[in-house]
Amino acid sequence: MGLPVPPFATDLFGPAAVIMKGLDGLNWHLRDYEARGGYAALKKILAAKTPPGQIIAEVKKSALRGRGGAGFPTGLKWSFMPRSYTGTKYLVCNSDEGEPGTFKDRDILRYNPHSVIEGLAIAGYATGAAVGYNYVHGEIWEVYERMEQAVGEARAAGYLGKDVLGSDFSFQLYNHHGWGAYICGEETALLESIEGKKGQPRFKPPFPASYGLYGKPTTVNNTETFAAVPYIINHGGDAFLNLGRPNNGGTKIFSVSGDVARPGNYEVPLGTPFATLLGMAGGMRDGNKLKAVIPGGSSMPVLPADIMMATDMDFDSLAKAGSMLGSGAVIVMNETRCMVKCLLRLAYFYYEESCGQCTPCREGTGWLYRMVDRIEHGKGRPEDLDLLDNVADNIQGRTICALGDAAALPVKSFIKHFRDEFRHHIDHKQCVVPHYI
Numbered sequence: 001m002g003l004p005v006p007p008f009a010t011d012l013f014g015p016a017a018v019i020m021k022g023l024d025g026l027n028w029h030l031r032d033y034e035a036r037g038g039y040a041a042l043k044k045i046l047a048a049k050t051p052p053g054q055i056i057a058e059v060k061k062s063a064l065r066g067r068g069g070a071g072f073p074t075g076l077k078w079s080f081m082p083r084s085y086t087g088t089k090y091l092v093c094n095s096d097e098g099e100p101g102t103f104k105d106r107d108i109l110r111y112n113p114h115s116v117i118e119g120l121a122i123a124g125y126a127t128g129a130a131v132g133y134n135y136v137h138g139e140i141w142e143v144y145e146r147m148e149q150a151v152g153e154a155r156a157a158g159y160l161g162k163d164v165l166g167s168d169f170s171f172q173l174y175n176h177h178g179w180g181a182y183i184c185g186e187e188t189a190l191l192e193s194i195e196g197k198k199g200q201p202r203f204k205p206p207f208p209a210s211y212g213l214y215g216k217p218t219t220v221n222n223t224e225t226f227a228a229v230p231y232i233i234n235h236g237g238d239a240f241l242n243l244g245r246p247n248n249g250g251t252k253i254f255s256v257s258g259d260v261a262r263p264g265n266y267e268v269p270l271g272t273p274f275a276t277l278l279g280m281a282g283g284m285r286d287g288n289k290l291k292a293v294i295p296g297g298s299s300m301p302v303l304p305a306d307i308m309m310a311t312d313m314d315f316d317s318l319a320k321a322g323s324m325l326g327s328g329a330v331i332v333m334n335e336t337r338c339m340v341k342c343l344l345r346l347a348y349f350y351y352e353e354s355c356g357q358c359t360p361c362r363e364g365t366g367w368l369y370r371m372v373d374r375i376e377h378g379k380g381r382p383e384d385l386d387l388l389d390n391v392a393d394n395i396q397g398r399t400i401c402a403l404g405d406a407a408a409l410p411v412k413s414f415i416k417h418f419r420d421e422f423r424h425h426i427d428h429k430q431c432v433v434p435h436y437i
Helices: 030-035 040-048 052-062 074-079 104-111 113-127 141-156 187-194 223-235 237-243 274-280 305-309 315-321 339-353 359-376 384-395 403-417 419-428
Strands: 090-095 131-136 172-177 218-222 251-258 264-269 290-294 329-334
Touching: 030 113, 030 141, 040 113, 040 223, 052 074, 052 113, 052 223, 052 237, 074 113, 074 218, 090 113, 090 187, 090 223, 104 113, 104 141, 104 223, 104 251, 113 131, 113 141, 113 172, 113 218, 113 223, 131 141, 131 187, 141 172, 187 218, 218 223, 223 237, 223 251, 251 274, 264 274, 274 305, 274 329, 290 305, 339 359, 339 403, 339 419, 359 384, 359 403, 359 419, 384 403, 384 419, 403 419
Parallel strands: 090 131, 090 218, 131 172, 251 329
Antiparallel strands: 251 264, 290 329
């Protein structure tokens, strides 16, 4: 099934949508956003001269957690920005969506760009940041151009720039086109890239809140995180919290791909059962049975069908099940999929995308890929499974950024849950499922 062509049904993203509510693919302009109540939150806080601390408290109350993968509480992150600092402070929107299976931020920027701009402006007011950058993934040029148009509309209408809407609050926003490297999705590598340097992660500490972009205090949040902020200001933190579950406030956009009838983005309240989300995506394609799901992007542990069907889609439930919500990229695999081949593709991706700065990651990802490749092509040895586990353990926690963990977690989880399939490859030199490309 191909992607829907605008104008599409306004309930395409799900009946419970908040960020993606009422979008038809064409109504992304400023006038359309204002007609949906857009920029009311920004006008509200500027007119009332709301204390920044009050806004941060409301975001904390909402239990909004980072939507990029880590799930860190957003309000708490904003509170780390030094209030007494008199120099320039920065905000950065991480729209560098490069992980396999993840495509939600692309649709937010494409179909509702002003929600991100308003969220950034509110965050700038709350943290005292005067300048913001939106770092757009390098392989989605048309989305970058869309954001440039939207920022131009907002600036012309007085929502960006000096003395926003006649207030004493100033906020400049710039889009920055990335170069397609997966590593630049890591927040400090992203900052290096904006500065014109090679996109490699920095040692932490110091954290961006104290030493970020150009050495100044900086807050980095995901696209979806910023897009949720206007709703919180308009309706209150409690209203957003009540959309989801305790410690898991609001809705979440899940990018559902793989062996489903209707792949796409679906926005549902956090805590929605996976079975419900699967139904929204049309269920399994061609009547095949569910075999496994990666629930939070390619860097998260895989879960077998029986565990997944009994799990709810929120941070805590998925952690209890043995995986993580991550970015919300749900990769669905049916009974015809070879788990060794699937892992091979993931291992190759992380081997290719390692920046090479840390030896355990640079060398270890290569070892993981070559060993899985050996098993897939009938040259595996019985001791390879323990060796894969050992190499993964020696990468995890020994790198500057989380890419090492991202490479190790899938390996360990695939072997844990589908060890018999790997053993069959080694013992019989062939797969348990029919060959496919």
